[in-house]
Amino acid sequence: MSTAPGAPVIQVRGLEKHYDVGAETVRALRGVDLVIERNEYVAIMGPSGSGKSTFMNLIGCLDTPTAGEYVLNGHSVAALDDDHLARVRNREIGFVFQTFNLLPRSTALENVELPLVYGGLGKKERRQRATEALKAVDLGDRLDHRPNQLSGGQRQRVAIARALVTRPSIILADEPTGNLDSRTSEEIMGLFARLHDEGQTIIMVTHEPDIAAHAERVVMLRDGVIESDRRQVPVPAGTEWIGARAATAAALSEG
Amino acid sequence: MDIREAVVIALAMIRANKLRAFFTVLGTVVGVTFLIAVITVLKGMDAYMKEDFAGKMFGYNTVTVRRVPQEGGFNDDARRRAWRRRPRLQVADAEWLRERLQTPGTLAYNSNGVAPVGNAAGKSVKNAWIVGSSASFFRIRDYELAEGRPFSEQEAERGVPVVVLGHDVVRRLFPGVRSLGKTVRIGGYPYRVIGVLEKQGTVFGQSVDNFVVAPFRSPINGSMYRYDVAEEISFKVPGQNLVPVAMSEMEGLMRIRHRLRPGAESDFAVETSESVLGFWNKISRFLIIALPFLVGVSLVVGAVVIMNIMLVSVSERTREIGVRKSLGARRRDILVQFIIESATLSGAGGVIGIGLGLLLAALVTAVSPLPARVSPGSIVLGLGLGIGVGLAAGVYPAWRAARLDPIVALRSE
Numbered sequence: 247m248s249t250a251p252g253a254p255v256i257q258v259r260g261l262e263k264h265y266d267v268g269a270e271t272v273r274a275l276r277g278v279d280l281v282i283e284r285n286e287y288v289a290i291m292g293p294s295g296s297g298k299s300t301f302m303n304l305i306g307c308l309d310t311p312t313a314g315e316y317v318l319n320g321h322s323v324a325a326l327d328d329d330h331l332a333r334v335r336n337r338e339i340g341f342v343f344q345t346f347n348l349l350p351r352s353t354a355l356e357n358v359e360l361p362l363v364y365g366g367l368g369k370k371e372r373r374q375r376a377t378e379a380l381k382a383v384d385l386g387d388r389l390d391h392r393p394n395q396l397s398g399g400q401r402q403r404v405a406i407a408r409a410l411v412t413r414p415s416i417i418l419a420d421e422p423t424g425n426l427d428s429r430t431s432e433e434i435m436g437l438f439a440r441l442h443d444e445g446q447t448i449i450m451v452t453h454e455p456d457i458a459a460h461a462e463r464v465v466m467l468r469d470g471v472i473e474s475d476r477r478q479v480p481v482p483a484g485t486e487w488i489g490a491r492a493a494t495a496a497a498l499s500e501g
Numbered sequence: 502m503d504i505r506e507a508v509v510i511a512l513a514m515i516r517a518n519k520l521r522a523f524f525t526v527l528g529t530v531v532g533v534t535f536l537i538a539v540i541t542v543l544k545g546m547d548a549y550m551k552e553d554f555a556g557k558m559f560g561y562n563t564v565t566v567r568r569v570p571q572e573g574g575f576n577d578d579a580r581r582r583a584w585r586r587r588p589r590l591q592v593a594d595a596e597w598l599r600e601r602l603q604t605p606g607t608l609a610y611n612s613n614g615v616a617p618v619g620n621a622a623g624k625s626v627k628n629a630w631i632v633g634s635s636a637s638f639f640r641i642r643d644y645e646l647a648e649g650r651p652f653s654e655q656e657a658e659r660g661v662p663v664v665v666l667g668h669d670v671v672r673r674l675f676p677g678v679r680s681l682g683k684t685v686r687i688g689g690y691p692y693r694v695i696g697v698l699e700k701q702g703t704v705f706g707q708s709v710d711n712f713v714v715a716p717f718r719s720p721i722n723g724s725m726y727r728y729d730v731a732e733e734i735s736f737k738v739p740g741q742n743l744v745p746v747a748m749s750e751m752e753g754l755m756r757i758r759h760r761l762r763p764g765a766e767s768d769f770a771v772e773t774s775e776s777v778l779g780f781w782n783k784i785s786r787f788l789i790i791a792l793p794f795l796v797g798v799s800l801v802v803g804a805v806v807i808m809n810i811m812l813v814s815v816s817e818r819t820r821e822i823g824v825r826k827s828l829g830a831r832r833r834d835i836l837v838q839f840i841i842e843s844a845t846l847s848g849a850g851g852v853i854g855i856g857l858g859l860l861l862a863a864l865v866t867a868v869s870p871l872p873a874r875v876s877p878g879s880i881v882l883g884l885g886l887g888i889g890v891g892l893a894a895g896v897y898p899a900w901r902a903a904r905l906d907p908i909v910a911l912r913s914e
Contacts, residue, residue: 303908306827308826308827308907308908308911309908328831328832329831329832329833332826332829332830332831332832332834333829333831335826335827335828335829336828336829337829341827341828343824343911347820347823347824347827347911349821349824351513351514351517360825360828361828361829363506364825364828364829364830364831364834365829408828412829
């Protein structure tokens, strides 16, 4: 991928997506414009029905827009067919899902290797890169564990390693802490913050303000358009939990 | 995604779900089992008929003239009546042929009867085959003698009452006792034992050693068989290439002997061991044609079952397919994965079928006189069919999987 280093990683112009539901046409997205620069940490928020899932599917190249322009890492991807989209997903996007979506019968290492299998890498290089990615999420000692032998937080870290292993342009996380307790959520947010510090572009879809608070930019969607787009000072990961413990301690001492 | 990897994944899937996998491929297993068992037994029969049976009963490279054909087959009454009107072959015909045949070889004649054979010790064999033959008969049948000697041309010519006993007859008349030089009674006539034959073995589980051979013109002539009537005139040539030459020469000479006009039907039959095998060839050809049909039915049923289970598997693993697609799997990757999985599953069924088929063939051989012979071709065919059924059955489910929308697939539970 030869792209000027200064160019934005995502450029979206006039993005629309319509669904035909019976005789009616639902306009899930009604013209979204958005530019995301390299190494940004963006949270996309919005109530259900705001079009945030639709937007995420388009950004993730799982779907194509009805109208509008989408340039990902210098390539126009709005009109690609299935197999080309698959290639773009493989090279440019690292997905992190709410439910982790690991293959249950495969080990952590095999799960992380999977995108490289579809990328056409040889076995030796796959193994090496997957091992590195798992070490990067502090799971170097869990390579041969299957998902059911790992905790929720560990599973999500395997999923993050799987997203990282192809060195994608963006990490696209869909409610990454939705299935985790608050303590593990903080752990994952801490990992995201570290990846961001290392230069990774992260886009996170969430409906939890606590989680969105960790991003440096929050985009609000409502009724298929961007309602607000503001920058913020991110809350450092871990403080929330410390704060909660302090509050509990205070409540206990009062009682 | 390379194929080896897909096979490894498929094998892991099978291991994780052994029982279901087994029932899925039951159709393949049954089909291939049938195929292997039937082909193995058929091949064994074929080899047996051609190498053993034909050799033992008719001799190799031997052309035989008979009044009616020995070859089996379905013949109507009219033909049977026509056969009965044919003139019988005479010893004189055999001698006439021997003088005129140009093709090198050995000529012999014989007739057969059934009679009790007894000895002085009061032991007897009830229904022994009594063969009256020329001295050359021993050379035609490749009979080996365990003891003694065959009768000579002179003994045959003069009709000396000497006899060579088959293995079974010796065993029953002279158990543990020397038989050479002893006297046996054949249909009341005393014969001196001069030789004992090697054991011939069995044909279809029936012993072929319950017989004796004596000079044609000895006292049994006219009592065991019609006087001077030769049932068979056999001519053995030194090489297989001479068999057709000998056949046409025999045919031509016999037509002259019987004064047949050109165009008239021959009133005798000229046969070789190969032509006697004609009936067997008809049966085996029928089985070979019917077999693919039988196997085909179970494989088609097997394919339908595999297809259904694969469809279930695809819908159970919709989420997995979504995940794979999100990670960059193209349609082709998913298609190949499921087709390979199906082929591996069914191929494993084929392997089981080959094992069971060979086992079944071994079992058939153990409990029946049917022989078996493993043919490498049938094993390759069985494995190929197993894999092929899986490939065919996997196409539609794999196509369904490949064209799943990743968004819908990821959302499924």
